[in-house]
Amino acid sequence: MNEHRPGYLIRPNPADPRLTRRVAGVNEAGERVETSVTVERALTLYLNAQEIVTMMTIGDYPEDLAVGYLLNQNMLKPDDVVTGVEYDEDLSVVVVRTGHETNFEDKLKKRTQTSGCAQGTAFGDLMEALETVRLPAAPLRTSWLYRLTHAVNTTPSLYLEAGAIHGCVLAREDRPLVYMEDVGRHNAVDKIAGWMFRHREGGGDKIFYTTGRLTSEMVIKTVRMGIPILVSRSGFTAWGVELARQCGLTLIGRARGKRFLALSGEERIVYDQDLSYVEEESARSRRKGAADE
């Protein structure tokens, strides 16, 4: 297999001194040692004048994170007009401005008497929004899948530098385009959703790769981005599989080395890769163990 040279639009920058810190400690033998740890920062998000949430994030791409969070919580609709995104590093605040008051703000006012919690409100909306999505019949060639995962696993990242972090990659065919990492639960996927919205990039010809588990929430977010194929090196949950089948999403898990398992949408898979040419994932490219939370 030729070395694949990814042409990333955005890739991790593990050399950025703001993203990791050296910390001293002791090991099992009582020896003083030093290690790199990932930095996480509080970031408070406003939608116009409304305070929405304080997130823990590594702090890169706050504008994409803000917009993506609002989209994935259904607080911002795909056809809403964002007139500005302002990030204040000193205050750790990001403000997303829309032309007119969004539907979410109306809803919040009406429902505070009974619900009061954005999380609870947004969950039902998320499920509703899924029903209108139609994912295209795009193919997934297994040759793309192997080249893509190899490219991602060999890309220098915060994960390889300090661990304890998640990664998500937006890809087209075998080419990774946008690779985001974050400590926060779904910040990495939200940053990609925000990037797609802000760059008017459609999901129909894309593949989404995540280091995380294939839960219902990950499936919902992928479908909402309009992406027909979701790939992970990790495992599945039952409801993740069920939702993927309902939405016609191709769901591929446990993708490590030459192995993978598809539990939904297998009709998109084109087996064009001769498996005898795929090496088992090399020790060098194998991730140190999955980032877990």
Add this chain to the structure above:
Amino acid sequence: MNEHRPGYLIRPNPADPRLTRRVAGVNEAGERVETSVTVERALTLYLNAQEIVTMMTIGDYPEDLAVGYLLNQNMLKPDDVVTGVEYDEDLSVVVVRTGHETNFEDKLKKRTQTSGCAQGTAFGDLMEALETVRLPAAPLRTSWLYRLTHAVNTTPSLYLEAGAIHGCVLAREDRPLVYMEDVGRHNAVDKIAGWMFRHREGGGDKIFYTTGRLTSEMVIKTVRMGIPILVSRSGFTAWGVELARQCGLTLIGRARGKRFLALSGEERIVYDQDLSYVEEESARSRRKGAADE
């Protein structure tokens, strides 16, 4: 090393048919295969008449999860009186009742105009609550640590059965007491917090073990449970380390086989284990890869 026989009060029940499901799919060779996946269910939590949140959970121990969630969000105070916890399996609802309206409900009413979101409100409160905690000077013997992690890793679990799940263990010395698993982000730790509250079990003589990363949120929750020692097989984040140092929490990460790394509170560690007797973690007891989200 003698085989350690844990006397669990609560342990995973991977044989429970409600917790996993068999699902069919295709593998990398295009062959039909079947696999076990973890079930996740929506559970809506009420505090008295107030709807708080809908959580995704495997659904065991909903009462512990409900109480633990409220405690860890600071919506319920350690000295609040819980008069009842009612779980309705058909409605997927759990209601926690308190003797009088809690402080949180007051706060929610006052702050809906400016904040409106329970998440945002609770975060500041969590940090405030940390300042009053004093963790005891309990020892951590390395012999306990090795026996404890060995016992946990060899306990039959949903993780070993189906993967894609997190585990947390409440332990005393080398003995695991309560081992909870869940798909949800912090449900496993919330279930243990709820169990401790409902059984009036203090944290001062305990050790907390998690499969997840040592983030600020995990540190905050451990400190709030009054537990002086937090152990994980996974890595650290910078703010997790910083908070642990501020609170005097012993923070041990990357605990695999004979290895570990302490980045805070190393004065509690008593090196009583002769390392030449500790075998490298055997292939059998090694977890398949960390549960990641």
